[in-house]
Amino acid sequence: MAPPDNDVLWARDVHYAHNGSPALLGVSLGIRQGEIIAVTGPRGSGKSTLLGCLSGQLVPGRGEVWFNSMPVHTLTATSRERLRRDRFGWVGDTPQLVAELTAWENAALPLLLAGTGHRKARRTALEWLDRLDVGDCARKRPAALLQAQRQRVAIARALVHQPDVLFADEPTAPLHRADRAQALRTLTTAGRSHSITVVLATHDTEVSTLADRTLTLVDGREAGAANEAACSLSA
Numbered sequence: 001m002a003p004p005d006n007d008v009l010w011a012r013d014v015h016y017a018h019n020g021s022p023a024l025l026g027v028s029l030g031i032r033q034g035e036i037i038a039v040t041g042p043r044g045s046g047k048s049t050l051l052g053c054l055s056g057q058l059v060p061g062r063g064e065v066w067f068n069s070m071p072v073h074t075l076t077a078t079s080r081e082r083l084r085r086d087r088f089g090w091v092g093d094t095p096q097l098v099a100e101l102t103a104w105e106n107a108a109l110p111l112l113l114a115g116t117g118h119r120k121a122r123r124t125a126l127e128w129l130d131r132l133d134v135g136d137c138a139r140k141r142p143a144a145l146l147q148a149q150r151q152r153v154a155i156a157r158a159l160v161h162q163p164d165v166l167f168a169d170e171p172t173a174p175l176h177r178a179d180r181a182q183a184l185r186t187l188t189t190a191g192r193s194h195s196i197t198v199v200l201a202t203h204d205t206e207v208s209t210l211a212d213r214t215l216t217l218v219d220g221r222e223a224g225a226a227n228e229a230a231c232s233l234s235a
């Protein structure tokens with residue numbers, strides 16, 4: 001079945017098990033271009049696994065994942081890697097920067113890997129570091145930065161090539177409360193101003209107020225669907 005034309009990401013009946021242990025039990029969703037969607041739910045409810053399946057890091061055991069007209073679930077590992085590098089951005093809960101590179105070099109990596117000239121890559125990376133309030137850290141290496149600054153550099157790196165979709169898995173986890181609000185606002189503002197679709201997995205209740213829509217997972221299913229499954233078991 002092909003996805004609707006107006007969804008940039010579309011998933012149908014996605015199942016995934018980690019080493020035989022089920023983490024997703026039939027999740028379906030459609031996400032429009034430029035939409036900001038928050039994926040919430042208790043610990044272990046499947047948020048990270050869903051982001052993994054949507055971004056092509058994990059291949060669902062059952063179900064389909066489409067990015068525009070591309071069936072992500074049937075792509076080869078190399079094609080999925082290319083898709084992630086060229087069209088998606090990723091921010092995790094710990095900033096994984098290259099220790100030997102400066103902040104701007106880290107932020108510029110997706111552009112340099114895509115063949116953008118050194119000068120243009122540097123200028124664009126510096127613009128993003130400025131937007132994220134870490135412009136003055138541009139020449140420092142990760143070891144000389146605070147954890148919150150490193151996470152901002154990681155966010156800049158995820159946005160620098162203006163991906164179609166930004167996946168953010170607990171992006172505010174390493175930040176203090178004040179930093180969290182600002183990082184979230186920067187992420188969502190960048191998404192809106194550059195028409196980047198944002199899929200944010202989080203426990204942070206503030207995210208729901210910034211997102212267009214919230215998908216709540218419980219035990220690997222969408223919240224409503226989890227209730228229905230429990231009712232049909234007890235009936």
Ligand SMILES: Nc1ncnc2c1ncn2[C@@H]1O[C@H](COP(=O)(O)OP(=O)(O)OP(=O)(O)O)[C@@H](O)[C@H]1O
Binds near residue numbers: 050
């Ligand atoms: N690599 C793994 N190997 C085995 N089981 C895993 C693995 N990753 C996740 N799981 C299990 O799959 C289920 C869903 O985990 P997942 O990390 O997707 O949930 P989550 O909602 O993102 O949790 P959290 O809020 O703690 O990050 C959990 O039961 C978890 O223990």
